[in-house]
Amino acid sequence: MDWLKQLVSNNTFLFFFAVIGIPMICMSLTEIVKVLIKHRERMAMIEHGMNPDAHYRPAPSAEKTPGEPVAPADLPM
Numbered sequence: 675m676d677w678l679k680q681l682v683s684n685n686t687f688l689f690f691f692a693v694i695g696i697p698m699i700c701m702s703l704t705e706i707v708k709v710l711i712k713h714r715e716r717m718a719m720i721e722h723g724m725n726p727d728a729h730y731r732p733a734p735s736a737e738k739t740p741g742e743p744v745a746p747a748d749l750p751m
């Protein structure tokens with residue numbers, strides 16, 4: 675166990691843990707949270723009767739499409 679005491683005593687282990695260990699833990703937790711969020715979104719889509727694997731494209735609305743000018747009498751009040 676002398677090698678362990680020597681490893682910790684000169685701060686080499688702490689340096690590598692700070693440089694490599696902490697960022698790896700943070701990246702792993704970030705990826706786990708992303709996977710959980712994606713899973714919850716997929717489950718919510720399934721509960722609402724949607725297919726999560728389908729690629730939905732919103733249909734162009736009438737307001738966004740250019741067309742003929744509307745007469746003032748045809749506008750809703």
